[in-house]
Amino acid sequence: MKLSRRSWFTIALGFYIMVAASLSFVYFQHVQEREQLRDDLITARSRLSSVNIESVTHRQNVFEENLNQAYEQYEADREKFVQSIESITVSNLLYSMARANSVNITEMRTVDAASEELEGVSCLALNIDAEVKGYDADLVAFITQLNNDLTTAIVKSVNIDIPPPGNAGIPSAAINLVIYTCEER
Numbered sequence: 012m013k014l015s016r017r018s019w020f021t022i023a024l025g026f027y028i029m030v031a032a033s034l035s036f037v038y039f040q041h042v043q044e045r046e047q048l049r050d051d052l053i054t055a056r057s058r059l060s061s062v063n064i065e066s067v068t069h070r071q072n073v074f075e076e077n078l079n080q081a082y083e084q085y086e087a088d089r090e091k092f093v094q095s096i097e098s099i100t101v102s103n104l105l106y107s108m109a110r111a112n113s114v115n116i117t118e119m120r121t122v123d124a125a126s127e128e129l130e131g132v133s134c135l136a137l138n139i140d141a142e143v144k145g146y147d148a149d150l151v152a153f154i155t156q157l158n159n160d161l162t163t164a165i166v167k168s169v170n171i172d173i174p175p176p177g178n179a180g181i182p183s184a185a186i187n188l189v190i191y192t193c194e195e196r
Contacts, residue, residue: 101137101190108160112153114145117183127191134191144183147173157188164190 014022102119109116119142124135143150150171158166167187174180 101139104161105139105141105157108156109143109145109153112145112156113149114143114153116141116143118142124192129191132193134193137190137192139186139188139190141186141188142183143186144181147171147182150182150184154184154186157186161188161190163192164188 101121105119106116118140120140122138122140124137127134127136143153145153154166154169157164165188167189168185169187170185171182172184173182
């Protein structure tokens with residue numbers, strides 16, 4: 012079946028009209044999208060021009076400063092809390108050791124834990140001063156147990172006071188102890 016020129020012309024014209032209609036549809040859709048984007052840009056620019064950059068920057072600086080202060084306060088409170096827990100735990104341990112050795116702790120003072128470095132390891136050092144009373148053999152046993160059982164502690168100094176014979180006083184010891192714990196990073 013052979014097509015005449017007129018048929019070819021009609022087919023070509025129909026194809027051309029379809030292509031032109033499709034391109035026109037795409038073009039008008041693109042024009043509408045472009046107008047919508049331009050309107051959105053104008054709206055965004057007007058909103059942006061109404062924002063006071065200095066005010067926003069100032070508020071951001073105030074918020075950052077408040078955040079830094081709150082974080083510093085948190086760190087200070089956390090450190091006090093950790094130190095108080097460590098002090099309570101150590102105190103309980105020392106009192107139980109004292110009971111086991113038949114001595115009485117009459118006074119105990121702790122100094123805030125300080126950061127120290129031992130052989131390249133960052134540690135917290137809890138310094139404890141204790142006054143202990145009991146018989147001299149019991150005092151020596153207590154001090155020996157402190158040295159042996161507290162593996163992360165060092166007995167820095169001991170001053171034993173034994174009253175002269177015939178005096179009714181009870182022997183006492185002033186002990187300076189430092190307990191080390193690994194510092195959290």
